[in-house]
Amino acid sequence: MRYLPLTPDDREAMLAAIGAKSIDDLFVDVPQAARREGFVDLPRVAGELEVERTLSAMANKNASAGSVPFFCGAGAYKHHVPATVDHVIQRSEFLTSYTPYQPEIAQGTLQYLYEFQTQVANLTGMPVANASLYDGSTAMAEGVLMATRVTRRNKAVISGGVHPHYVRATETVVHAVGVETLALPAAVDAEADVIAQIGPDTACVVVQTPNVFGTATDVTKIAEAAHAAGALLIVVVTEAVSMGLLKSPGEMGADIVAAEGQSIGNALNFGGPYVGLFATREKLIRQMPGRLTGETVDADGERGFVLTLSTREQHIRRDKATSNICTNSGLCTLAFTIHMSLLGETGLRKLALLNHEKAVATRDALAAIPGVEVLTPRFFNEFAIKLPKNAAEVVDTLAGHHVLAGVPYSRLAPDAGMDDLLLVAATETTLDHDIKFLAKALATVLAA
Amino acid sequence: MSTMNTVGRPTAPNQVSEKPATLTGGRGLLQNEALIFEGEGWGKTGVDLPEPKTTGSDLGDLVRKDPIGLPGLSEPEAMRHYVRLSQKNHAIDLAIYPLGSCTMKHNPRLNEKMARLPGFSDIHPLQPISTVQGALELMNTLAHWLKTLTGMPAVALSPKAGAHGELCGLMAIRAAHEASGQHEKRRKVLVPTSAHGTNPATAAFVGYSVVEVAQTDDGRVDVADLASKLGDDVAAIMVTNPNTCGLFERDILEISRLTHEAGAYFYCDGANFNAIVGRVRPGDLGVDAMHINLHKTFSTPHGGGGPGAGPVVLSEALAPFAPAPWVVHDDNGYRLVEREEDEAAQAFGRLCAFQGQMGMYVRALSYMLSHGSDGLRQVAEDAVLNANYIKARLQDLMSPAFPDGPCMHEALFDDEWLKGTDITTLDFAKAMIDEGFHPMTMYFPLVVHGAMLIEPTETESKAELDRFIHAMRLLAEAAKAGDVDRFKGAPFHAPLRRLDETRAARSPVLRWTAPDGSNQAA
Numbered sequence: 030m031r032y033l034p035l036t037p038d039d040r041e042a043m044l045a046a047i048g049a050k051s052i053d054d055l056f057v058d059v060p061q062a063a064r065r066e067g068f069v070d071l072p073r074v075a076g077e078l079e080v081e082r083t084l085s086a087m088a089n090k091n092a093s094a095g096s097v098p099f100f101c102g103a104g105a106y107k108h109h110v111p112a113t114v115d116h117v118i119q120r121s122e123f124l125t126s127y128t129p130y131q132p133e134i135a136q137g138t139l140q141y142l143y144e145f146q147t148q149v150a151n152l153t154g155m156p157v158a159n160a161s162l163y164d165g166s167t168a169m170a171e172g173v174l175m176a177t178r179v180t181r182r183n184k185a186v187i188s189g190g191v192h193p194h195y196v197r198a199t200e201t202v203v204h205a206v207g208v209e210t211l212a213l214p215a216a217v218d219a220e221a222d223v224i225a226q227i228g229p230d231t232a233c234v235v236v237q238t239p240n241v242f243g244t245a246t247d248v249t250k251i252a253e254a255a256h257a258a259g260a261l262l263i264v265v266v267t268e269a270v271s272m273g274l275l276k277s278p279g280e281m282g283a284d285i286v287a288a289e290g291q292s293i294g295n296a297l298n299f300g301g302p303y304v305g306l307f308a309t310r311e312k313l314i315r316q317m318p319g320r321l322t323g324e325t326v327d328a329d330g331e332r333g334f335v336l337t338l339s340t341r342e343q344h345i346r347r348d349k350a351t352s353n354i355c356t357n358s359g360l361c362t363l364a365f366t367i368h369m370s371l372l373g374e375t376g377l378r379k380l381a382l383l384n385h386e387k388a389v390a391t392r393d394a395l396a397a398i399p400g401v402e403v404l405t406p407r408f409f410n411e412f413a414i415k416l417p418k419n420a421a422e423v424v425d426t427l428a429g430h431h432v433l434a435g436v437p438y439s440r441l442a443p444d445a446g447m448d449d450l451l452l453v454a455a456t457e458t459t460l461d462h463d464i465k466f467l468a469k470a471l472a473t474v475l476a477a
Numbered sequence: 478m479s480t481m482n483t484v485g486r487p488t489a490p491n492q493v494s495e496k497p498a499t500l501t502g503g504r505g506l507l508q509n510e511a512l513i514f515e516g517e518g519w520g521k522t523g524v525d526l527p528e529p530k531t532t533g534s535d536l537g538d539l540v541r542k543d544p545i546g547l548p549g550l551s552e553p554e555a556m557r558h559y560v561r562l563s564q565k566n567h568a569i570d571l572a573i574y575p576l577g578s579c580t581m582k583h584n585p586r587l588n589e590k591m592a593r594l595p596g597f598s599d600i601h602p603l604q605p606i607s608t609v610q611g612a613l614e615l616m617n618t619l620a621h622w623l624k625t626l627t628g629m630p631a632v633a634l635s636p637k638a639g640a641h642g643e644l645c646g647l648m649a650i651r652a653a654h655e656a657s658g659q660h661e662k663r664r665k666v667l668v669p670t671s672a673h674g675t676n677p678a679t680a681a682f683v684g685y686s687v688v689e690v691a692q693t694d695d696g697r698v699d700v701a702d703l704a705s706k707l708g709d710d711v712a713a714i715m716v717t718n719p720n721t722c723g724l725f726e727r728d729i730l731e732i733s734r735l736t737h738e739a740g741a742y743f744y745c746d747g748a749n750f751n752a753i754v755g756r757v758r759p760g761d762l763g764v765d766a767m768h769i770n771l772h773k774t775f776s777t778p779h780g781g782g783g784p785g786a787g788p789v790v791l792s793e794a795l796a797p798f799a800p801a802p803w804v805v806h807d808d809n810g811y812r813l814v815e816r817e818e819d820e821a822a823q824a825f826g827r828l829c830a831f832q833g834q835m836g837m838y839v840r841a842l843s844y845m846l847s848h849g850s851d852g853l854r855q856v857a858e859d860a861v862l863n864a865n866y867i868k869a870r871l872q873d874l875m876s877p878a879f880p881d882g883p884c885m886h887e888a889l890f891d892d893e894w895l896k897g898t899d900i901t902t903l904d905f906a907k908a909m910i911d912e913g914f915h916p917m918t919m920y921f922p923l924v925v926h927g928a929m930l931i932e933p934t935e936t937e938s939k940a941e942l943d944r945f946i947h948a949m950r951l952l953a954e955a956a957k958a959g960d961v962d963r964f965k966g967a968p969f970h971a972p973l974r975r976l977d978e979t980r981a982a983r984s985p986v987l988r989w990t991a992p993d994g995s996n997q998a999a
Contacts, residue, residue, distance in 0.1 A: 030852045032583055032776075034938035035859050043862055043939065047869040047883075052858045055865055055883040056756060058725035063761045071625055071850035077587050080846045084839065087618075088596025090611030092604065101601040104830055111524060113552055115593075118780075121570030122563035125584050128782035130576070132978075133971040134910055137566035138781040141559070144513055147988040151546035151996050157987045163637040163784070166830035194830040201800065201826025205648055205683050245539050274533050276541050289830075299612050300602030300831025301637065302784030314985065320782070325981035328966070328974035331502075337981040347674045348681035353640045360780030367559060370513050373549015376522035382529035389531065407536055428605040436603045443816055457526065 030074050092433065094297055098463035100391070102411045102454025103241065103436040104165065104192050104267040105300065106292045108380075109458055114294050114367045118360050128320075128359075132335045133327075138359075139334035142322040145366040152272050152369075153286040154279025155308035159319040161357040161365075162305030165289025166198040169235065169265050171307065171318040171352060172287040173203050173210075176233035176261045178316050178351070184209045185233050186226045189219030190240025191265055193442040199235075208232075215438075215445045217404045217413060220246040224254040231258055233285070237265040238275070241441070242404065243388075243411035243452065245275055252282025261285060269293050269306065270456075271409040273381030278308075285309045294368030295361050304361035314338065318352035380457055384410035387455035387464075394468040395453065400475050404450070411454035413438070416475065420451040423474055430470045432463075507972055510561040514989040518548030519997060523555050546996035565972040566781075567915045573937050573945050577887045577918035577930025578673070578721055580751050580773035585847065588776065588840035597839050602831035606812055612835065613811035616804045619842045623769060623788055626853070627750075628760025631796035633803065634788045635833035639748060642768025642787025643679040643715075645800060645828055649766060649791060650713045650742045651683055652798035652825040659740070663712040667741075669698050671722055671922040676715045676746060685712060692924055696722040696879040696889075700731055707739035717746035718762070719753065721922040722879060723864065723887035723930065733763025742766065742795065750774045751934070752861055752886035755854030765792040771834070775841035786837035797823040802832055859935035860886040863942060867931055870946045874953040878925045886934070892927025900956050902927040904964035908955075911963075911970045912948045 035043075040052070049055055056064070075083075094107045101107075118124065122137055129135030129142075142160045149158035162168045173185045185203065187196055187210055196212050203210060213222055220236055227234060234255045239245040252262040264278035266288035272278075278286045290304040291297075309317055315338065323337035372380060388410040395414055396403045405412035416423055420437035427434040435453040438445065455464070502509050533540050550558060567574065574581035592598060600609055620632045633649075636642035647666070654660040666680035669690045677687045688706055691699040698716060707714075714736050718726045726732065736743045745759055745767040751774040759767050771777045771786040779785075791799055801824045802815040813832070817824045848856060861883070868877055868888035876893040877884075892902050906916035906929075918930040933942060955963055968974065991997055 030848060030855060032585060032847070032936055033852070033855055033859055034936065034941075035862070039939040040859075040862060043866045047862075047865045049865070049883070052862060055858075055861050055885075056725075057883065058727045058885075059753070059757055060727070060730050062730065063757050065756055065758055065761070067854065068625055068755070068850035071622065072846070073849035074852040075846050075849055077847070080587060080843055081591065083846060084591045084615070084843060085594060085596075087611035087615045088591075088594040090614065091596040091600050092608035093595040093599040094601055095595060095599050099601075101603055103603055105602050107599070107601070111552075113523075113555055117556070117559045117563075119589060120560070120563045122566040122568045123559075123781055124589075124778045125569035125574075125581075126566045126781050127574065127576060127579055127581055127779045131567070131906070131910065131916055132976045133907070133968050133973050134565070134567040134915060135781075136972050137562035137564065140510070140512070140562050140565075143987075143989070147512075147514060147996075148547060150988050161783075163641065164829055164831075167637065167641070167828075192830065194827065197827040198829050201648070201828060202644070204826075205651065207684060245536065247539055272541070273545070274541060275536070275539050277545075280541070280543070296598040296836075297601050298598055299600045299609065299835035301829070301834040302786075302836050304784075314987065321985070321987055323981040324986040325977045327976050331973055333973045333976045335976050335978050335981045337978065337985055337987075340982070348677035348687040350674070350678040350681075353644060353675050353678035353682045354638075357783045359783035360778065361784055363781065367555060369547060370518075370550045370558070371523035371552065371555050372547070373518060373520070373522045374545045374547040375520055376524040376526060376549055377545070377547060379522075379526045379529055380524070382531055382533055383526060385533055385536075386529050386531040389535070407539065425605050425607065428608050433601070433604055433608065440603055440815075 098432045098466045100435045100453045100455060100467060101433055103441060103452050104289060105297055106268055106454060106456055107297055107458055108292050108456050110294055110368060111371050113371065114364050117367055118363050123363055129336060132333060136333060139322050141363055141366050143334050145362050146322060148366060148369050149306045150308055153288065153308040154277025155286055156311045157314055158306065158308035159317055159321050161362045162307050162319050163358060164301065164303040164305045165267055165287060166195040168287035168305035168307045169195050170199040170202040172263045172285045173199055173208065173233060174206065175285060175316050175318060176263060177208050179261060179313055180232045180259065182230055182232035184211065184230050185235060186223065186231050187212045188223050188236040189213040189215045190242065190244060191235055191237040192241045192267055195265060215442060217242040217244055220248060220251065223251050227254050227258045227260060229258060231260040233261040233263050235263045235265060239268060239271055239409045239411065242413040243408035244405050245407050245409055247276060247281060249281045263287060268409065270381050270384055273377035274385055275409060290365045294364035302358060302361050304358040304365055316351060319354050320357050383457040387457065387459040388412065391453060391455045391464050394464050398468060398472045398475065410456055411452060414451050414453060416449050416451055418475060419448050426474050427470055432467055432470050434467055434471065507564060508561045510558060512989050513548050513550060513558060516548060518550050521549040521551060523549055523551045544997055572914060573933060573941050574915045575917045575931045575933055577932040578748055580932060580934055581779065582776055582934035583936035584776055584778040585844060588843040591843040592836045592839040597835065610811055613804045613813065615842060616838055617806050617811060619838050622845050623790055626754060627767065627790045628758030629790035630793050631791040631799060632788050633791065633799040635800060635828050636768065636787040636789055637829055637834055638785035639768055639770040639787040640675040640679060641828065642789045643675055644682065645789045646744050646766035646768060647679055647683045648825045649795045649798040650744065653795055654712055656823065662710055665711045667703065667706055667711060667714040669716060671720055671924045672715060672717060673721060673746060673748060680715065696724045697726055698732060700728050703732060704735050707735055707741060709740060711739055711741045713742040713744050715744045715746060717748060719749040719885040723884040723889050724879060725885055729762050737763065748773060749886060752857055754857045755850060756857050765795050771837050771841040776844045777837045777840040784834060784837065786834035798825050800824055800826055800828050856935045863933040863935060863937055864888045866942060867933055867946060871949055874950055887930055887932035889925060890929040891925045895956060898956050899961055900964045902929055904967065905956065907967035907975060908952055908964045910968040912952065914945060914948060
């Protein structure tokens with residue numbers, strides 16, 4: 030087998046050195062009743078060509094985003110990733126290294142993590158960021174838990190504009206710890222309803238901007254209301270590119286930012302792996318979950334970087350840790366930081382404007398279709414439309430016409446009573462031709 | 478032209494005894510590399526985009542006005558920056574990476590190629606189901622392999638890492654106790670003292686109080702102590718098998734029998750599944766839930782600390798509580814169960830926004846298909862053989878923590894043999910760096926003093942093992958001969974000397990800031 034270097038002669042020599050007669054001698058501690066001889070219903074060793082054929086056959090059954098006019102968003106976005114990114118993340122020294130436990134021989138990883146933390150802090154407008162969490166949804170859950178630790182209160186108020194899957198992932202985890210959540214009803218402009226729900230027992234208020242319907246909102250007033258009540262404001266961002274155009278969460282008074290970083294440097298990947306961005310204010314860092322990289326010096330006084338504040342973490346604190354998290358999103362953070370370094374502020378601002386431009390053009394084209402009502406008042410690169418038909422059925426029909434028209438809201442929240450609502454996203458990858466194609470196909474389906 | 482680059486060269490190296498420090502701080506091919514924030518990149522970009530036609534004025538006050546603080550690099554500068562950084566990292570592709578309990582094995586590049594097929598990498602998690610049938614087929618096939626290899630009836634694929642898998646398993650256990658009305662009284666989780674830190678952290682996270690179980694002198698769970706702590710107030714036990722001392726729990730069948738008799742569930746930490754894959758099915762050991770680190774046993778790359786993937790196999794008793802979503806195959810093809818109703822009415826919830834780590838599923842399945850079930854069995858055998866070989870070849874100089882009997886996939890030594898040398902496990906590890914090796918896992922498990930946990934994995938050749946053993950023996954002899962400075966000052970030959978971690982933690986500097994305190998250069 031090509032991944033196994035030992036030869037039969039090696040194995041024999043090694044067994045002799047150990048003083049064992051056969052390999053079975055080394056498995057002597059396994060109870061007889063639990064030993065297996067083999068697995069008849071699984072295939073045997075296969076060459077590269079064979080594996081490639083099997084997996085390519087599966088891949089070919091899927092409609093990839095790049096092969097059709099494509100308008101899906103709702104927390105995962107199709108952006109162009111520069112070729113440099115994928116080349117660099119496949120370098121052996123990045124791809125096949127581990128968590129930088131020995132900093133003297135892991136400065137490559139530690140320095141890019143430090144740069145990543147600074148980029149994320151600046152992008153979100155916050156003083157500090159960690160070295161990433163699994164994804165945006167788990168970052169939100171960790172944010173709520175952190176807020177309960179900081180405020181010693183037990184209730185989270187969640188805006189009806191937050192992605193329903195984020196809400197569900199958060200509820201699942203925080204309810205297990207006994208934290209209460211008040212998830213407000215879904216609405217295109219749900220942020221307007223949040224302030225009235227803040228009370229003296231509120232640990233945090235969670236708002237998303239742009240929200241799941243695409244609505245961009247200045248949440249400064251919500252921050253003020255939360256702070257006046259002694260609560261923290263958590264701002265969720267599912268489209269990281271939006272921060273290149275819109276006011277940052279930090280500017281609007283966020284205490285914690287939980288964001289999905291997939292849009293920068295990372296492919297759609299059918300939902301993962303992605304990269305959770307997590308940023309906060311300086312005085313809260315000791316309550317922060319996840320890994321942190323910090324600056325220090327070596328024995329000769331040279332600057333270097335190490336994992337730090339690990340006394341918050343599970344391998345030191347065990348059952349007293351701030352979180353059980355062990356891994357971060359390593360290689361996805363590298364992809365993020367390389368793409369962001371290539372973009373720079375100039376490129377990011379331009380990229381964000383292009384996204385907005387394409388979405389506005391898409392909105393204009395769809396708004397002209399009889400029966401289509403645009404619901405989102407102000408948006409970055411995604412908006413909601415109301416259809417005269419069931420949105421999921423329309424999307425399925427359009428898929429048959431080789432256009433992926435967006436995400437029906439009912440896919441995220443089947444019980445919200447919004448079966449006619451469709452979320453449509455555009456990015457810099459959207460062609461004018463795609464927009465025309467979508468508009469024409471949608472008009473045809475609606476007219477049928 | 479034939480003289481190009483040769484004129485002026487000495488025919489033999491000059492004889493200079495002292496090694497002068499370089500003038501720039503550079504060291505041959507190893508470049509000093511500034512932070513991107515310290516360069517000239519403010520205002521620069523390495524991406525050519527069309528000029529936008531909008532200024533975003535329709536968004537009014539929502540538009541971000543202040544500088545963001547993000548320098549840019551042209552493509553050649555970006556390439557240099559990251560390649561220079563990369564050269565300061567150790568990697569499996571460079572040499573053995575014997576971090577115990579981390580399973581640093583070769584990462585086949587076929588897996589990378591497969592994960593990048595547009596049919597897998599360029600599909601959206603919420604596309605119509607009819608357009609992702611191949612992706613669901615892949616998830617279903619991976620699930621089949623995991624269930625077959627573990628002998629378990631169900632698997633939850635979505636957990637995003639091992640610790641996330643532990644969370645999934647414990648939440649399923651909790652949901653099962655809630656469903657049977659026993660949650661209120663079952664508030665304890667038993668965890669052996671040798672467990673990974675994530676075990677007690679996860680149990681506490683889910684709201685359980687953690688009770689430690691003692692270990693026997695031969696490095697296994699103390700069954701008598703376990704039995705005395707099991708009762709109707711215990712929700713689960715969390716046992717790693719093979720355990721973190723690198724040993725198979727001989728009494729595992731008794732452990733699971735006692736656990737089930739007490740009405741508790743058996744959570745197995747599957748971090749060390751690599752040692753038994755193809756030879757032992759956890760289902761045959763009475764396991765109710767076990768996470769599988771795809772980045773360990775099934776060779777998805779560790780990537781400097783992630784992304785991982787931690788699918789959890791579940792017993793019949795726990796399967797109904799698995800989190801949404803999951804894949805179902807029926808007459809109409811594949812579909813995703815996303816709603817927590819009907820067949821998923823007992824699901825304990827959802828662990829992340831989408832389906833989990835698809836990119837890791839592709840890599841893991843590519844690895845499984847390559848090995849086949851026969852190859853995977855050989856994986857376990859060679860991993861165990863390699864570890865025992867290292868143990869056998871070092872045990873005359875170093876002190877194995879558990880000398881009697883074979884180990885599984887990792888060889889554990891304590892620091893008894895360093896007694897009187899004034900050299901610690903940490904010093905020894907840092908001296909290994911100078912010899913060109915990544916150190917083993919240090920000071921873990923906590924139950925062994927000054928622990929050195931060596932896991933070679935099956936992808937090391939005998940020649941590489943011999944090279945490693947040779948270096949370890951030379952170092953051990955040097956330590957015993959009183960060559961203390963070599964260890965105390967180490968590393969001398971790494972990109973940096975020993976780093977001051979205390980200083981980093983005492984006054985944390987977690988980001989670059991300009992000298993004037995702003996987030997960009999003046």
